[in-house]
Amino acid sequence: MALLQVENLSVQFGGLKALNDVSLQVDTGDFVGLIGPNGAGKTTLFNAITGVVHASAGTIVFDGKSIKGMRPDKIALCGISRTFQNIRLFPKMKVYENVEIGINRIAQYNMLEAVLNTPRKRRLDRETHEHALRYLEQVGILQYKDSYAGELPYGIQRRLEIARAIATQPKILFLDEPAAGMNNDETRDLINFLRALHKQTGLAIILIEHHLEVVMELCRDITVLNLGAMLAHGTPEEIQNDSAVIKAYIGERRNKFHA
Incomplete structure (x- = not known):
């Protein structure tokens, strides 16, 4: 059974159909790419799966549950x-x-324990702090632990956001354009980081990204959306050589994948 099974999903905003009959399957441990032009419906698909927007048709089954x-x-x-x-x-x-917030998404003690600062409350706070430091170490930014999040360099903020996401102990991680705004060196560093994170955690990961080199290097399976509908699905090699994808999205950038 697939970890995530999306079938014939549609999302409509008034008279606009943002997604039309889109299907997606993700198995445990997969690294899946989702690409397409601006306005293709990629983030809308993320939002529909995660409940941010309402799906007007179709099914979304995660870990055997609708x-x-x-x-x-x-x-x-x-x-x-x-x-x-x-x-x-x-x-x-x-x-x-910031990471402790991800860990404490469910309150571990009640209001009275917090007010009285009970031994149990203090113990749980210590454990949460220790766990937060381990997640920061896992994403390679432990040295920034006492910095304010708003003062961090852009690339480090991206890693912090990922650390907070994995602190919730998910089974699947959705990354929406993590390389946005990064230069070539930062993008290469992100590729290496995500590859290592996937190997360490075994998480299923779905990646939206306009930096095609990130998707082509990391993802085993790629779905291409265009104008809210599925345009293609396949391996990186199949997608790079798909004439419809080249015409709609890759275009002249195709050459660099064959250099």
């Missing part, structure tokens, strides 16, 4: 975590505190 129509927080608790095109951190909180 999650269509569930609230985003309930879907997150099922084991789906994500990042966003625009980084969403708490800039005036410290780096470790």
